[in-house]
Amino acid sequence: MVAKTFRGGVHAHYHKEDTATKPIRKLPPPARVVIPLHQHTGAPCEPLVKVGDEVKVGQKIGDSSARLTAPVHASVSGKVVGISPQPQPGGRDVLSVVIESDSNETLDEHVEPRADVASLGADEIKAIIREAGIVGLGGAAFPTYFKLTPPPGKSFDTVILNGSECEPYLSADHRLMVERPRDIVDGARLLLKATGVNRAYIGIEENKPDAIEAMSNAGGEDDRISVVPLKVKYPQGAEKQLIWAILGREVPSGGLPVDVGVVVNNVGTAAAVRDAVFAGMPLVERVVTVAGSCIAEPQNVLVKVGTLVRDVIEACGGYSAPPAKVIIGGPMMGVAQFTTDIPVTKGTSGVLLLGKEEAAQIEPMPCVRCGKCVEACSMRLMPLWIASYAEAGRFDDAERMNALDCIECGCCSFVCPSRRRLVQAIRLAKSEITARRRRSGAK
Numbered sequence: 001m002v003a004k005t006f007r008g009g010v011h012a013h014y015h016k017e018d019t020a021t022k023p024i025r026k027l028p029p030p031a032r033v034v035i036p037l038h039q040h041t042g043a044p045c046e047p048l049v050k051v052g053d054e055v056k057v058g059q060k061i062g063d064s065s066a067r068l069t070a071p072v073h074a075s076v077s078g079k080v081v082g083i084s085p086q087p088q089p090g091g092r093d094v095l096s097v098v099i100e101s102d103s104n105e106t107l108d109e110h111v112e113p114r115a116d117v118a119s120l121g122a123d124e125i126k127a128i129i130r131e132a133g134i135v136g137l138g139g140a141a142f143p144t145y146f147k148l149t150p151p152p153g154k155s156f157d158t159v160i161l162n163g164s165e166c167e168p169y170l171s172a173d174h175r176l177m178v179e180r181p182r183d184i185v186d187g188a189r190l191l192l193k194a195t196g197v198n199r200a201y202i203g204i205e206e207n208k209p210d211a212i213e214a215m216s217n218a219g220g221e222d223d224r225i226s227v228v229p230l231k232v233k234y235p236q237g238a239e240k241q242l243i244w245a246i247l248g249r250e251v252p253s254g255g256l257p258v259d260v261g262v263v264v265n266n267v268g269t270a271a272a273v274r275d276a277v278f279a280g281m282p283l284v285e286r287v288v289t290v291a292g293s294c295i296a297e298p299q300n301v302l303v304k305v306g307t308l309v310r311d312v313i314e315a316c317g318g319y320s321a322p323p324a325k326v327i328i329g330g331p332m333m334g335v336a337q338f339t340t341d342i343p344v345t346k347g348t349s350g351v352l353l354l355g356k357e358e359a360a361q362i363e364p365m366p367c368v369r370c371g372k373c374v375e376a377c378s379m380r381l382m383p384l385w386i387a388s389y390a391e392a393g394r395f396d397d398a399e400r401m402n403a404l405d406c407i408e409c410g411c412c413s414f415v416c417p418s419r420r421r422l423v424q425a426i427r428l429a430k431s432e433i434t435a436r437r438r439r440s441g442a443k
C-alpha cells in the first residue's frame, strides 16, 4: 500500500532509536504522588477527599459538575497528606491532592472487571469513559466522552485512531501498539459503538513496521477496522493533517474534525477506554518516554499519574550529564521546565533531558525573510507575520491572518534558520484573540 500524507510539514531527525525497541517498564508506585485537580481541558475538579483520608487505587478524588471536565482518581493507595496548590508542567500552580503511598496498591471497590461489555449501549460506554476520567493521551488532554458526542446537527461517519507519533524522541505509542495491539483494537471497537460508526482507520507512520504489523494482525478479523501506513513527516499526527492524509477531507478554517464527520483519538486513549470498560480501571497511569542525551537509561515507562518527574528520572538511572533543557512532551510542541518537582499528568507523553547541542537549536535571532516557515506550515498560514503581529501586540492583524487556525505543531519554528520562537508568539496571539472574543460574547 502507498503511504499517505499531507502538504507541508518537515522531516525532523527522529531520535527514537534509544527507546523504540525497548519494552515498556512498569515503575513501582512512588512514595508520594501529587495529583492535580486540573490536568485536562475544561473546568477544574473540586476535591472529594480531605487531608487524613485513606484512599485506594482508582478511587475518585476530584470531580466537577461542569459540562466539560474530567474527574481525577487516586493512582496509589495510602493517605491524603495535603490539598494545596502545587507547580505543574504548564508553569502554573494548580490545586492538587498529595497522597503518601502505603505501597499496598489496594484497589477501590469500584474497580472490577465488567462481564456485560457486549450489552453496553453507546451512552453507557460514554458514561464509563467520563467516570474513568479519560482524556486525550496524545498531549491535548481533551475529555474523551465530550469528544465522542457530536454537537446538534452534526454526526460522525468515521473514527480515526492516531498511531503516527510524529514528535521526535517519543515512542510511547509505538511501544503500546507493539505490546498491546489487541487492547487498542478492543478500544477502537468501543469507540465505534460509542459513536454509532462502522468505519475506523488506524494511521501509523511507516517507520514503525512492527507496530503496523501488530495492529494489522490484531484488527484483521474485524473488517470495519483498517491500518493505514503514513509517510514519515511531522506533523503527520495532527488531527487535520491525519484526516487529510487518510480520507482526503479538509477540515474548514476555524472548524473541527466533526465538521467533516470524523472523530480522532490517540491509540493510548483507545487502550485507556478498553481498560475502563473491560477492567473498570480509571485513568491512573500512562506510558511516558524518557529520552534525550542527558538521561542515563532512556526508555518508556508505565508511570502512576502524580509521580514527580524527578522520581521518574531517578528510576531511569538519573542524569548522565547536566541537562541544558528539560522538556515535558516532545521537542516540537512540548514545554520547557524550570524544575523537575512537577508531577506526571494524564497529558505527559514524554520527559526529555536535552544536552547543550540539542537545546542550542532553540536560541532566537532576527528573521531573515527566507520564507521557510510559510513553506513548512501545513495549515497554509504565514507564521512570520502572525508572530510579528503578536510580538507587536497587533492581535487584530494576527486574527486577520487566521492565527486561530494554527495547530501549534511547531514546524515553522523547527525550519526557521533564525530559530525564532514563532509558536510561542502565535500561541500568545491565539489566547489573546480567544479572550477578546469571549469578552465580546462572540464564539
Ligand code: SF4
Binding pocket: 376, 377, 378, 379, 380, 381, 382, 383, 405, 406, 407, 408, 409, 410, 411, 412, 413, 422, 423, 426
Ligand atoms: S503557524 Fe502554526 S500550524 Fe503553521 S507551522 Fe507554525 S505552529 Fe504549525
Ligand code: SF4
Binding pocket: 366, 367, 368, 369, 370, 371, 372, 373, 374, 383, 384, 412, 415, 416, 417, 418, 419, 420, 422
Ligand atoms: S523561517 Fe524564520 S527567518 Fe525564515 S521567514 Fe520564517 S521567521 Fe523569518
